[in-house]
Amino acid sequence: MSTKRWVPILVGLMVVLALGAAPGVVSPFILQFLINLFMLAVLAESWNIIGGFTGYASFGNVAFFGIGAYTTAVLLTRVGAPFALALPAGGVLAMLFAAIVGLPILRLKGHYFAIATLGVAETMREVVYNLEVAGAGTGLVMPILRSPMPFFYLMLAILAAVTSLNWWLSESRFGYGLIAIREDEDAAGVMGINTPLYKTIAFALSGVFAGLAGGVYAYWITFIDPEAVFKVIITIQMIIMAVFGGAGTILGPLLGALVLASVSEWLSTHLVTLAELFYGLIIILVVIFMPKGLSDLIRQRAFSLRYFLKNLREYRI
Amino acid sequence: MLILQVLINGILLGGLYGIMALGMSLIWGVMNIVNIAHGALIMLGAYITFWAFTLLGWDPFLSLPVTVLLLFLYGYLLQRVVLNLIVRAQLFITLLITFGIEVVMVNLARIFWTSDLRQVTPAYAGTNFSVGGLTIPYVRFWVFLTTVILSVLFLLLLERTRLGRAIRATTQELRAARLTGIPVAQIYAVTFGLGAALAGAAGALWGMLFPITPTMGGALTLKSFVVAVLGGLGTMMGAIVGGLVLGLAESFSSTYLGPTYPNAISFGLLVLLLIFRPTGVLGRREQG
């Protein structure tokens, strides 16, 4: 085992430990920001599995988030189950949902797949709106947990897990299989890769982490309604963070989440009404000038105008 | 009789849905761009109609050509300057950029025109006529007629004019079209302009029936997806048929199942269609 392999693991461990010490050091407000940041990073990394590695741009991953949130919430409030049970249940249900829905939907490609996943997410939202046991339009209120610490550590743990999974994907045969599917699915099939199985597993993995994030979110924010946990913008955020950081890389989505969440927070407090406008402009500029994301920028050490202009010309007609 | 009223309501609304989806279907079919800013274009058309009505006193039906023209120019420029830059990129790139455009447009509208509810209320709004026990509002009826006329005009444009032929050639075989000297960048810009113009018309008509706000477009984009897929992506006639189907489905399900069901049904239908018959009601078997 070369030292090269151990370095990233050690670095990762150190970062996690450093972050783990954060609650004692930073202000409660920063703590809330970090919990939110970790959640967005988890979502971006989870999307990366199906969108970045496998190349299937899903536009409906918020469905998994919402299912995780609602499963946990319903078990907590209607059944009185302990959180230690409700949270994993949320993750498992989201995973099963992804696997079952994935079977027919992953046969579609390109735009059709994207729209179908969007349709699934929207359908789930409408279904929950009509479910009385889930509180319908009124939503569900969770019991209050006064300390933010459990949420901080939970989100950090889930983030560490999903990032490790992404790392494993980049080194394993399974991961190579996914990349092969992304690059040329027919060829991958010819080479003996069981593409439907691989895709479904990727989708399910994507689902379980989004679902867990949703479960923690529900308990943390103490209130959910269909609008809050099934809205399209959450999927878009996942995607734009992954793309901004570098879709298909390990740390890209994390990086993207860090930068964009910070920028968004700064905009909200300092520009208030113009915040969303600037966010939209940023999205447009990123897509035009750096569609391969920050990772690519950093890896090529190309902090020059030439890099951006090259990207500008790459996809145009 | 209730069932006849439900039927008529569905058809009248369906026409509007059809014209709404026509623009999206065109852009999708020709340039393979899924335009998430479609709803924002509709919103723009609605606001232009509103300001023309409020500031200049123009009747909304009469200001329609102006709205269409303005949206055409806007769409043309948008494609020429911004979207042509990423036409050949992967799918989610185009989705993201049109999303960004939507956010910018909606926020600009909010900043300049505020979130106040706007309405276009000419003197004849709310009037209706009765036919055999059915009540038909005049405005809905005229809106429907307008959608029929616009659809026919558009189909004629596509089938019978040189421009239309060029557009269809570019859709079917990009490389060949370039070889025959068709200026693809230009065609794309014109196509997007046409798509925007149709969206603008839809917005003008929508604004005559419902209140106008900066955020009105989001739900309409989703609806347009459903209609476009229902009818068959890329086929123009399909968008119109899809619109009618959706209008009827919504009207009947709202009445006989309950008002909270139409949304779930339309999205569920979308998913099922994509799985089992992605080419929709009228579509041909094409590549994805």
Added chain:
Amino acid sequence: MKHGSGRRWIGVAVVAVVLAVGAVAWAATDTIVLGSAISKTGKYAREGKFYVDAYTMTVDAINKTGGVKVGGKSYKLELKMYDDQSDPNLCVRLFTQLVTSDKVNFLLGPYSSGITIPASSVAEKYQIPMVQGGGASEKIFDRGYKYIFGTLPRAEFYFLSATQAAVNLNPPVKTAALAYSNEAFDRSVAEGSRQLLKEYRIEKVYDEQYPPGTQDFTSILAVIKSKNPDLILVAGHAENSLNFIRQAQAADVNPKMYVFTVGPPTADFRQALGKVAEHAYGVTPWLPDMDIGGEVFASAREFSKQFKARFGYEADYHVASGAADVLVYKFAIEKANSLDPQKVRDAIASLDVETLYGRVKFEPNGQIALGQVLIQIQQGKLVPVYVAGKFVAKPIYPMPKWSQRK
């Protein structure tokens, strides 16, 4: 030796006391900060503005009349307001920031039940009182929370005066249709209304929930028309009421009476609809030309005049409710004679005071006990028709059919 060390200790004690007093004097600020995250943008921007303006004007008025007196000192009130963009998630984070980072003294509520439900959890978590005037759903108050108070009357009883009036009209209302939005507040109203209709023996011929963003009521109206009810009750936002009325005209739906939870009492609603708004009924806990009043604002009339002069639009019950929220703090803080959150909270809970908004007294669960006035739009004006169990004006009943209106 003993003498020397004793004097040294006295010296230390004196210095310590001087430092402590100095520190306290230096640290003591004479402002009380009220923090809030309110919908300045987003789908609730319109109503959010009512509260922003109400809070602002009331704070200024209190400061002009001597501020808030605690322990013999006069404190100025200050506002710190963030925009929650009508997003419950953002609102929760902003309130958390207000409490933990900005360290405001007390909290003023956001708008809408859907946002107030989660936001109030922040107040409860950190044990800082929150007084809100924008959420009426019982879901806000039935969790046993001690730190949330609301100045909007109970959602379930929104249609009480309407129902009572309906059965006392001539000819009395016998059948009713109920349409409500799939949201916290409106579902509460619907639950309560079902009980009311049963209690007053009005037959319910239609009872349907509609999606929150609904703009097209054509199908709903078609079915309601086929059932021909005497009374239609609609629970939703202003936009829903507006669309409903316009489309009722287009579809030629002619009940004897229709009542809306939101819309008719607010001026821009009536302006937007013009003549089409005629004869519609609404409910409001407050009217701008009432003579009720108290400290700071001598009467509702006086308040309305000042408000219109400053902000250019008519105040409605949202505005008055927001003003009352700020007033509650003035009275409670002075009553507790302290800035301690716990003590102020107790003072709010036991408050009983007359204000421009009416009598402010909270039930044990934190919600105000105020009745709703049934109003009808007659010739563009708001006419109180039924209040506290009796008619105070003659309603135009039954509503003239659309075809017979000019």
